[in-house]
Amino acid sequence: MHTSVLHTITGLNVGGAEIMLARFLGKLDRDRFPSTVLSLLSPGPLGAQVKSTNSRLMSLGMTERPRPRDVVRLARSISGAAPDLLHGWMYHGNVAASLGSVLGLNFAPVIWSIHHTVRDLADEKPMSRRMIRLSARLSSRTSAISYCSRVAADDHERLGFDPRRRVVIPNGIDCDQFSPSADAGTRLRRLFGLPPGRLIIGHVARFHPMKDQVSLVRAISRLLALGHDVQGVFIGDGHADGPVRLSARELGIDDRITTPGIRGDIADLMPGFDIYALCSAWGEAFSLAVGEAMASGVPAVVTEVGDCGWLVGDSGVVVPPGDSDALAAGLIRLASLEPADRRALGQQARRRVMENFSLPLYVGRHLELYEAALARRRRIQDR
Incomplete structure (x- = not known):
């Protein structure tokens, strides 16, 4: 039995969340978890690394300011992919997963990933502030919110994110790739x-x-x-x-x-x-x-x-x-x-x-999250 997963992310430039997505995909069992990545913007340098994992890569080619037709294309993309589970990455990717699931009539479980702390909302760009406020309102509709740090969870719950959805999964380090070298x-x-x-x-x-x-x-x-x-x-x-x-x-x-x-x-x-x-x-x-x-x-x-x-x-x-x-x-x-x-x-x-904080631990913790979200959906369907 396999579970198809659609990952939605802002783009694939070099950053912490983008790197973790690429490394995560590289460690997944491709037969058990066939994966598609939907990049809202045109894919950046990490697009090639995502493709090397044998994951499908799609892009909406959005600009910094979303247009009404982008929402239509998002809904169609998610409807066409028909994933068993959606996994959002960062604020825009998270909101895209939630809204696209509903508009695309998919209604699969949605998991968010947050890789940022918020010392003060005033530190954030205006668009980020709007996305954070919108995310807080949508947060109770997710299956889970995976925070990469405990402080990030505290910060976002202070801003109105649903505390019942909290799961802290620290970033995972590839200890084979990064290891001591005497010379x-x-x-x-x-x-x-x-x-x-x-x-x-x-x-x-x-x-x-x-x-x-x-x-x-x-x-x-x-x-x-x-x-x-x-x-x-x-x-x-x-x-x-x-x-x-x-x-x-x-x-x-x-x-x-x-x-x-x-x-x-x-x-x-x-x-x-x-x-x-x-x-x-x-x-x-x-x-x-x-x-x-x-x-x-x-x-x-x-x-x-x-x-x-x-x-x-x-x-x-x-x-x-x-x-x-x-x-x-x-x-x-x-x-x-x-x-x-x-x-x-x-x-x-x-x-x-x-x-x-190893990469296998990171992958294993997320797969446990997937299984819990899917099991919860099955229980609801069986009622």
């Missing part, structure tokens, strides 16, 4: 032209104000002033010609900040970091990058945003957000360790991810 540090230093003994503080994320990467530049400047031989490596879009580089120049540490842009070999580079730093001020729910660093045997310093503190546990350091001095103090704690002690802490971090 990764040597290769990383050679790649970026760094001296052998310099400590590398890594950060992987696109530039965004909520990620507060300028605070990390300031923290690294503080370490350098205190005599620590460190290099900050910021991998992601928007750093080479953005605020990170500008702040480094203003602080006189331009040569101590490396900004290689977008890289496709993160799993190879990550184990080469000595310390991973997450500096977000708000918006973080459950950081994939931190989990991947931990799985790679790299201890992390993180700000207390979303469930990042829960993720690292006692295998790293947790500091308040928006405080570059506190961030510097956390980095100093790990930088001051003997290399063997730092590696031992990294091994502890990897064990924590494998035991609590």
Whole structure:
């Protein structure tokens, strides 16, 4: 017996929810769970990865502002796919799953996935605020809401999301893809032209104000002033010609900040970091990058945003957000360790991810959610 699943998502650009969808599909039994992905916007770079899982990929080709005909096309797409279950991803994908199911006369169980925390609704874009308010009104009609962090669940329930639908399923890390490598540090230093003994503080994320990467530049400047031989490596879009580089120049540490842009070999580079730093001020729910660093045997310093503190546990350091001095103090704690002690802490971090936040656990928890939703529907039909 198979269960056809239709996944609705805003688009397939590189982001936490999109990555988790692609990885989730890659681990599913294709015979048992034949899957279709409906991208509301034109598919982005992860579209190819979705196709490689032998999942069907469709797109409505919507623009940022929905048009009436987009709603008609959504209903027809869902009606034509005739899924046994709908799984929405992110606000627009969630609402699309719920509305499209009704308008397409499908009425299959709908599960939502939320990968975002909301410190203050005023922080969100106007369209996001409208979608969050609409989602709150529709939330009781879902079978379940899968939050990737406990803080995300609390935030959304405070905004009116139905607490009876809460299920917390943390993001899953592929511990085979992300694993320690004894020579990764040597290769990383050679790649970026760094001296052998310099400590590398890594950060992987696109530039965004909520990620507060300028605070990390300031923290690294503080370490350098205190005599620590460190290099900050910021991998992601928007750093080479953005605020990170500008702040480094203003602080006189331009040569101590490396900004290689977008890289496709993160799993190879990550184990080469000595310390991973997450500096977000708000918006973080459950950081994939931190989990991947931990799985790679790299201890992390993180700000207390979303469930990042829960993720690292006692295998790293947790500091308040928006405080570059506190961030510097956390980095100093790990930088001051003997290399063997730092590696031992990294091994502890990897064990924590494998035991609590692995990709197989993520997949298994969602399949349990699927089975519960389908069983509930069968009970209702049998009445």
